[in-house]
Amino acid sequence: MQIAPFGTEHFFARYEFTTPYQLCNSDCETLTVHDLxxxxxxxxxxxxxxxxxYTxxxxxPQLRRMIAEMYDQVTSDDVVVLGTPVEGIYLAARAALDPGDEVIVLSPAYDALLNLxxxxxxxxxxRRWEFTATDTQWCLDIERLRKLITPRTRMLVVNFPHNPTGYLPSREQLTELAAIADENNLTLFCDEMYFGLVHSGTPSIPSVAGLARRTVVLSGLSKTxxxxxxxxxxxxVPDSELRQSxxxxxxxxSICPPAPSEFLAMVALTVRDQLRARSVARIEQNLQLADAFFHRWPELFKWxxxxxxxxxxxxMNVPSVTAYASQLAQEAGVLILPAATLGTDDRYMRMGFGRAAFGEALEQFEAFLSEHPISAAPLT
Ligand SMILES: Cc1ncc(COP(=O)(O)O)c(C=O)c1O
Structure with a gap:
């Protein structure tokens, strides 16, 4: 049986380990086992x-307890540790849905959240619930969401903080989404892989876990x-029948999680505040570099x-970011992700701010742009 190509992972499989300057990773800078x-x-x-x-x-049990303690209304019974984070999307979709059910997915989205x-x-x-945009920010149109719901809709799939827009709803918007799920008997699936990566100036919000009658929350250690x-x-998964399925x-x-990963995950959770703070600090530093960079290139990018x-x-004001990204990787050794893999049109790229070498990679990108000018009209 065929499934749509996993564009983002194919792209990284091709370029991630061969392209020296990376500007599009979604994970934050890692550390060694020794350092952890x-x-x-x-x-x-x-x-x-x-x-x-086997585990x-x-x-x-201790890992499940430590995970439950990260949430307000969750007990360790509600927690299922996975073989990999992405597996959780497949398992939830399989267990909660039947062919012919309708699902609404906030879009664009990480490929698995649409394709699976x-x-x-x-x-x-x-049905895709598309972000709208003003000149300076992405926006949720909740009225548009209400119009997408039909009697056959079973699940609403969201992802906050959002990959790729970096959107975080307000507490009021989150409560409204939970109420909409309850009014329409929907399972609210929230991908919270980036939970806790909140930039200064943005009010943080709680997890969706337990906010609506039927919630499924995905999280993990990969990003934050x-x-x-x-x-x-x-x-x-607070609903025990769904959890058993x-x-x-x-x-x-995957049957059970790998033993070394569980051990190191428990170690990591004892220092989770330090790990998270280190990631947030790096992102904020890199965002300042990005602000200055985009200020210098107003005609080429919409930031x-x-x-x-x-x-x-x-x-990005080029005819095809996909074509440009491949030229950039080959000629400059700089990696940007064409966001078409995430369901946008081919005039968007995804940038990632979690890596230590972001500044150096941005310098390489800028040098290439200066040496190979692109004539561009202002983006709208
Ligand atoms: C929104 C989202 N969900 C899930 C995943 C999967 O995480 P992992 O690659 O650690 O399995 C990713 C990875 O990029 C992601 O961006």
Whole structure:
């Protein structure tokens, strides 16, 4: 059976490990096992003593407890530790939906949030709730969402902080979304992989977990905590029937989490505030570089500063960002992501601000732009 190509992952598989200057990563700067253990005051001998047997299928009880403590209204029973974060999207879609059900997905979106749902319910049954935009920011149109709901709609899929726009709703908007889900008997699926990456000046909001009658929250250590190599993710599913169905599907995909990842995840959660603060500080520094860069190139880019998260969706005044990105990677060794992989038209790129080498990569990009001018009319 075919599924749509996972454009973003194909792009990174091709370029991530061969292109020296990266401007589009969504993860934050990582650290070594040694540095993580040192930060948490744990001896490497402890890791050495770890048994490499099978682990508990829902996750180590202590890890589930530590995850539950990150939320207001969640107990460890609600938590399912995954084999990888992205697996949680597949499991939730499989367990909660049947072919022919309708799903509404906030768009553009990380490929899996569109393609997996289209795969399971049928492409015609996934309705895109598109962001709108002003000159300076992205906006949610909640009235537009209400118009997309039909008697067959079963799920609303959102992602906050949002990849790729960097949007974060207000607390009032979040409450309204939960109320809309309840009024229409929808499962509210919120991808919170970037949870806690809130920039100064943006009011933070709580998790969606437990805000509506039926919520499923996806989160993990890849982005906010800079640990994508652990592949640690989890679902928070307060509804026990849905949770059991998700666990049944998980037995077919990963059975139980990898033991070394669970060990290191528990270590990481003891220092989660430090890891998160380090990521936020780096993003804020890099955003200042980006502000200055876009100020110097007003005709070439449309900059809408992100409110949260580690990425931004940037308009670029070239006929095809896909073609330009491949030229840039090959000729300058600089990587930008064509946001067409995330469902935008081909005049947007995604930028990522979580990496330590962002400034150096931006300098390389600017040098290439100066040497290879693009004649552009102002973007609207
Ligand atoms: C919104 C969103 N959800 C889920 C994932 C999957 O996370 P991971 O790659 O750690 O499995 C990503 C990764 O980019 C993402 O951006």
């Amino acid at each position: 253990l040192t930060l948490a005051g744990v001896s490497p001998d402890e890791l050495g003593k770890l048994s490499l047997g 508990e299928s829902l996750g180590h 749902f289209e795969h399971i319910v049928g492409a015609a049954n996934v 905590y800079g640990l994508p190599g652990l592949r640690t993710g989890w679902l928070v 998700i666990v049944n599907w998980k037995f077919y995909t 809408r500063r992100p409110m949260a998260g580690s990425v931004a969706l940037v308009g």
